[in-house]
Amino acid sequence: MLLAIDAGNTNVVFAVLEGRRIVARWRIATDPRRTADEYAVWLSQLLQLEGLSRDGIDGVIIATVVPRALHNLEVLASKYFHTTALVAGRAPVEWGIPLDVDEPQSLGADRAVNTIAAHALHPGDLIVIDFGTATTLDVSDYRGAYKGGIIAPGLNLSLDALVGAAAQLPRIAIEAPATRSVIGTSTVDQMRIGIFWGYLSLIEGLVARLKQEVGRPTKVIATGGLATLLTGHTTVFDAIEPDLTIQGLAMMWERAHIAS
Template sequence: MLLAVDAGNTNIVFALFEGGDVRARWRIATDPRRTGDEYAVWLTQLLALEGLERSAVDQVIISTVVPRALHNLEVLSTKYFGTEPLIAGRAPVEWGMDLDVEEPQNLGADRAVNAIAAHALHEGDLIIVDFGTASTIDWIDYRGAYKGGIIAPGINLSLDALVSAAAKLPRIAIEAPATDSVVGRNTVDQMNIGIYWGYIAMIEGLVARMKAEIGRPAKVIATGGLAVLFEQHTKVFDAVEHDLTLRGLAMLAERAHMG
């Protein structure tokens, strides 16, 4: 079985693939200080709940945007799964696509993996909206080339900035407002409207501008942990791929296996 590891700024997602499908997925807060031994204890218990032992994992692939977390994840793979991990973007799992931007070396691994998976799953020009610590909007053209994109603060980051800078505003949970009204009658409702509908307006506006710049029909794909929060309240998305990054990692691992 393949263990795919997507290390983001906020969480690390571990997914167990069996026959090309996700059998299980687990999420843990990103902490670069967490050791390979600590990961192993946690994962061994979770594998046991699936009726599996560590020996069931014979391949590991890692994608990370947190360089300090990589070493301990590599230790996890070599020490506890007995396999040298594949690192997304490095031989033998280079991206295998054209990065048509000014600084290709600075493209985040998660965005590159998303592009690979989206192009494999969908035809034509694609716009990928990834809701994470930062929200990114990327354009992949019909040939599969990465053409560039947008980086904006994630919704939780925006809320944290608002609450920390305004002493009298309370910390609230981000959720879809009960109605479509944008006139709040109390402080909490007003904050929720501003954060939620304001965020949707930002995404819709940026996607519209990107579509106009592309000048061809483009399919909009949403992904990321918070995509589920928005998919029912905007028509801007043509598809939602909750496991896009993980599926991209599985594709890279399969490419390495076949090659």
């Protein structure tokens, strides 16, 4: 089985896969100071709860946008799973797609992996929206080439900034307002409308501008923890792929082993 690790700015996701089928998945808060030993204790207990063991893991692949977290994750693979982790974007698992941007070396690993997975699952021109710490909108063409995109503050980040800068505003849960009215009659209602409908309008507006610039029929693929929250309230998404990054890592692992 494969252990795929997606280290993001907020959480590190660990997933065990058989082929491309996710057998188990867990997340832990990102902390670059967390040691390989700490990861191992936590992960061993979770594997046991799922009826799995470390001995059943014969490969590890990592994508990270937190460089300081990489070393301890590589040590985790070597010390506790007795294998050398593959790192997405580094030989022998280079991206394998054209990066048609000015600074390809600065592209986040998660965005490249998402592009690879989305193109494999949904051929054609694509906009991939990843709702994470930041919300990213990435454009790829029908050849699978990465063309660039947009980085916007994430939904939680936007709420944190609002509450942190306004002393009298309470912290609220991010959820759809109870009605479709955009005239709030209480402070909480007004905040919820501003966060939810305001953010959805941001996404719809950016997608419309991207589609106009691409100039060809373009599918919109959404991923990330908050993607499902917005589903049912907009027609902007053509597909939801909650595990796009993990799926992309599995695909890259397969490609590396077929090539070898």
